[in-house]
Structures are given as structure tokens and as C-alpha cells.
Amino acid sequence: MKALVLGASGFLGSYAGFALDAAGWAVTGVSRKPVGFYPSVAPIKGLDDVPPLIRAGNWDVVINCVALANHEACEEKPEEARLLNMELPALWAAVAGENSARFVHFSTDAVFNGKSNEPYGEGDVASPQSVYGQTKLQGEQAVLAANSQALVFRTNFFGWSPSGEKGILDFFARGIETGTAMTGFSDYIVSSLYMGDLFDLLVEAVMKEATGLIHLTSSTPLSKYDFGVAVAQAVRGDVSLVHQGSLADQAMLGNRGHNLGLSVTTLHELLGHPIPSTIQGIARALAERKAVMDYFGGMGTEQK
Numbered sequence: 001m002k003a004l005v006l007g008a009s010g011f012l013g014s015y016a017g018f019a020l021d022a023a024g025w026a027v028t029g030v031s032r033k034p035v036g037f038y039p040s041v042a043p044i045k046g047l048d049d050v051p052p053l054i055r056a057g058n059w060d061v062v063i064n065c066v067a068l069a070n071h072e073a074c075e076e077k078p079e080e081a082r083l084l085n086m087e088l089p090a091l092w093a094a095v096a097g098e099n100s101a102r103f104v105h106f107s108t109d110a111v112f113n114g115k116s117n118e119p120y121g122e123g124d125v126a127s128p129q130s131v132y133g134q135t136k137l138q139g140e141q142a143v144l145a146a147n148s149q150a151l152v153f154r155t156n157f158f159g160w161s162p163s164g165e166k167g168i169l170d171f172f173a174r175g176i177e178t179g180t181a182m183t184g185f186s187d188y189i190v191s192s193l194y195m196g197d198l199f200d201l202l203v204e205a206v207m208k209e210a211t212g213l214i215h216l217t218s219s220t221p222l223s224k225y226d227f228g229v230a231v232a233q234a235v236r237g238d239v240s241l242v243h244q245g246s247l248a249d250q251a252m253l254g255n256r257g258h259n260l261g262l263s264v265t266t267l268h269e270l271l272g273h274p275i276p277s278t279i280q281g282i283a284r285a286l287a288e289r290k291a292v293m294d295y296f297g298g299m300g301t302e303q304k
């Protein structure tokens with residue numbers, strides 16, 4: 001499969017090069033920042049260059065990892081959030097469809113308000129609490145309206161990052177290794193999926209020619225505190241370094257939902273096998289850590 005990854009410099013996009021190459025796909029990354037670790041790159045001057053690149057490449061799959069994915073940046077720049085999270089994905093989805101390329105787009109659990117005690121299904125009412133969640137929900141709808149064969153994954157993920165500082169796994173693993181006390185919210189629950197698992201499941205879903213809106217998360221909602229404890233246990237580190245905190249006490253984070261676990265029943269039925277849990281993902285992430293960091297550092301320049 002010949003795949004074009006848009007947003008190859010981002011947290012998810014950078015992992016796509018590692019994981020899809022390992023799956024045997026021919027992966028080309030596109031980004032405004034250099035991504036020297038990618039198997040192949042297509043330089044662009046700006047996002048205006050994306051439609052001609054999609055038209056010219058004879059791609060089997062276009063995977064969109066571009067977004068304004070920071071809650072605070074979206075509140076500050078709602079027009080930019082709308083452009084990056086809705087308008088451009090819809091345009092690219094249409095261009096991919098016109099050129100017989102599958103279009104894969106990512107959305108978020110933040111389309112829900114987090115007030116349910118049960119994991120959300122695809123059919124549950126979305127009620128985003130933030131500009132980020134609102135523009136991502138609009139993006140889901142716009143992508144599928146522009147291209148009914150597109151695949152839109154609502155997700156939440158973790159993994160290693162090129163900088164070593166991007167996500168929750170880096171945060172807890174580094175903290176435990178350096179003996180630093182850390183806080184994890186016990187009232188902030190998500191179904192975070194290891195990115196290695198995410199791309200394996202994505203490949204399976206694409207090969208099955210799945211379309212539409214599908215939840216692509218782990219099978220097990222877990223609090224951020226429990227995630228930290230699980231990382232400490234997995235590395236046989238000092239669990240007492242991980243302290244319980246409360247999202248409810250963080251006024252600055254007031255637009256985050258608390259219970260954002262998603263149901264993966266649809267994905268389970270589509271693929272015909274169980275979906276990995278977050279704790280299984282932590283074990284796999286630790287086993288793959290050296291290979292992932294070699295990938296980021298072995299070929300890269302700017303991102304070391």
C-alpha cells in the first residue's frame with residue numbers, strides 16, 4: 001500500500017512512519033517541519049500544496065494527522081481551528097476521493113462532554129465543551145459529507161515522541177527514571193491506545209475497506225493516575241512517585257470532560273478480535289521503546 005501521511009511532524013504523524021513502514025506499507029510523510037526519520041518525504045511550501053500532491057501521487061491511502069490539537073490554541077484561534085480541523089480535512093477528503101485514494105482522518109473523544117458513566121458509542125450524542133471538540137466534531141461531519149468512503153477514527157493515544165517530552169508516556173516514564181514526583185488525575189478517564197496498536201488496527205480496518213465513523217481506542221478506560229501507576233509497575237519503578245490529583249481542581253482545564261472512555265464494540269466486530277487494553281499497550285510500548293527511539297534518532301536531524 002502506498003500511503004501519504006499529512007502532518008508527519010506531529011505526535012501521531014511521526015509514529016505513522018515507524019508503524020506503517022513496519023507493516024510493509026510504502027510511507028511518504030508531508031510536513032512543514034523536516035522529518036528526516038521518515039522513510040520518504042515530499043517537501044511542501046504550505047498547505048496549499050497538499051491537493052496537487054494528493055492528485056499527483058497515485059496514493060492508495062491518504063492519512064490526515066494535521067490538526068490544531070491543543071485545546072488552548074483552539075480557544076485563542078477559533079478561525080484557525082476551524083480551518084485546520086474542519087475545512088482543510090474536508091477539502092483533502094474530497095480530493096482523495098476524486099483520485100481513488102482512501103482518506104483516513106482522526107477525531108477525538110473530546111467531542112463528548114464526559115458526563116456519562118458508560119463508554120460512549122459512535123451513535124451517542126456528541127456535546128463538545130471546547131472549541132477544539134466543536135471543530136473536531138464539525139470536521140468529522142464535513143469529511144464524511146465530502147467523501148462517503150472516508151474513514152474517520154475517534155481516538156485517544158499514547159506513545160513515545162521524537163522530543164521525548166510530548167505525551168503522558170514520556171511524562172511518567174521519565175519521571176520514574178529520574179525519581180521525580182508526578183501527579184496523575186484520578187478523575188480524568190480516557191481509553192488511551194498505544195500508537196503501535198493504533199496503526200496495526202488502522203491497517204486492518206483499511207484492508208477490510210471500512211468506511212464511516214469508528215472509535216479507535218483501547219478497550220479499557222483508565223484514569224491518568226492509574227496510567228501512571230501502570231507505567232511505574234511495568235518498569236518495576238517506585239509507584240509512590242505517582243500522586244493522585246483532580247482535574248476538577250484545575251480551573252485552567254475546565255473545558256475537559258472527565259469520563260471520556262469510548263466503546264470499541266464496532267471495531268471489535270469489524271475486525272473479529274479483541275482490541276488491546278491500555279495496560280497491554282504500555283507493555284508493548286516499553287518493549288518497542290528502543291526501536292522507536294532508534295527510528296526517531298537514527299535517521300533524523302532536526303528532530304533528535
Ligand SMILES: NC(=O)c1ccc[n+]([C@@H]2O[C@H](COP(=O)([O-])OP(=O)(O)OC[C@H]3O[C@@H](n4cnc5c(N)ncnc54)[C@H](OP(=O)(O)O)[C@@H]3O)[C@@H](O)[C@H]2O)c1
Pocket residue numbers: 006007008009010011012013031032033047065066067068069070084106107108109136155156157
Ligand atoms: N494527542 C492526543 O492525545 C489526541 C487525542 C485524540 C485525538 N487526537 C487527534 O489526533 C490527530 C493528531 O494529533 P497530534 O497529537 O499528533 O497533533 P500534533 O502533535 O499537534 O500534530 C499536528 C500536526 O499538524 C500540523 N499543523 C498544525 N498546524 C499547521 C499549520 N498551520 N500548517 C501546517 N501544518 C500544521 C503540525 O505541523 P508542525 O509540526 O509543523 O506544527 C503537525 O504535523 C489530530 O486530529 C487530533 O485531533 C489527538
